[in-house]
Amino acid sequence: MQKKLLQGNVALAEAAVRAGCNCYFGYPITPQTEIMEYLAGRLPEVGGVFLQAESEIAAINMVYGAAGAGARVMTSSSGPGISLKAEGISYLAATELPCVIVNVMRAGPGLGGIQPSQADYLQATRSAGHGGYRCPVLAPSGAQEMADLTYLAFQLADQYRTPVFILADALVGQTKELVELPEFIKTLPAKPWATTGKTGRKRNVINSLYLDDNELENHNLQLLQKYEQIALSETRWEEQWCTDAQIIVVAFGFLARIAKEAVLLAREMGIKAGLFRPVTLWPFPAAALRQAVTSDRKVLVVEMNGGQMLEDVQLAVNKQVPVGFLGKVGGLPPEAREILGRIAKMAGEKIAQIS
Secondary structure, eight states, X not given: OOOEEEXXXXXXXXXXXXXXXXXEEEOOOTTSHHHHHHHHHHHHHTTOEEEEOSSHHHHHHHHHHHHHTTOOEEEEEOHHHHHHHHHHHHHHXXXXXXXXXXXXXXXXXXXXXSSXXXXXXXXXXXXXXXXXXXXXXXXXXXXXXXXXXXXXXXXXXXXXXXEEEEXXXXXXXXXXXXXXXXXXXXXXXXXXXSOSOOSXXXXXXXXXXXXXXXXXXXXXXXXXXXXXXXXXXXXXXXXXXXXXXXXXXXXXXXXXXXXXXXXXXXXXXXXOEEEEEESEEESOOHHHHHHHOOTTOEEEEEXXXXXXXXXXXXXXXXXXXXXXXXXXXXXXXXXXXXXXXXXXXXXXXXXXXXX
16 A cells, blocks of 8 residues: 555544544644544545534543444543543443543643643553543554554454543654555444444443442452453563663653664664563553563663653562663653663763763
8 A cells, every 4th residue: 555644643533534433522732633623524524423522521521422322433632631531531431432532742731831742641541530440552653653553442442342542742643754544444343232222122221320339349340350351462562672682771652763763873882772662551561571671681761751651660670670761841852862871871881982
């Protein structure tokens, strides 16, 4: 298939259409607005529904209704908007309604700014709302993965009947790259549980209110079993040059690409460095990272926040190896040579060698 030069946000939006998304509800916020702009024209072309709601809260509840009726549905926003959607996301998780929720991150907290950031890691991986639910979180590193992981997100959402997050850096959303779009999905999965109208069958009930203690416990145990199955079957990661690495850099999203350049520069200097990139932030690939990091190695976590994924890495390695951290919180990513400097320092090399 011919590749097209597409902005990450547009690649995601077109992939959603090809994945069978037939309903979108959202409210504008930078840096994800291009998703809405594209779908406003594209979805009507394929017989779908696009609606700009009056607020983020309205949008997520429209997602709730459409998902309950069996639609393939998506919403998108940025950090402040996801906060407003949090209650609705909890309801979607509790009622096991599949949908895709896109967060193209901006710097926070509060309104913050529109600069690139990864400050919503904890918001996405620890659940944005109340009740202790979990949602799979996919972290694309470029425009191609904005398309590929969107396709996957709809598949996982229906397979496990759960909201699925796509957590993208603003850099990924705004960058234009060559993208090979997935084929249009031909057959959507059946949803016999959907509230499509009671005709000749037992009525379907979608509910998150359980006043009976035993009923609530059984429901929550069922959700926990599902999360265990997702963690067992859907953990994804990428690792490069980790086999002989003395320093393993852990980074996700677009930042992993900058870290990769630093790793290559380190290898040119004779420092054996490797890259470990979580593709799913929840479930976090803790076992794979633990296997990659043997006792004679060191780990460097690089993020565009004050150290959020750092907590998961520290838990994964369980204090068995030193863990360094390089974080940027002002909206600009570190340059490859800045990461290289930290790698060299951890390896005991003199910084002057790399300037």
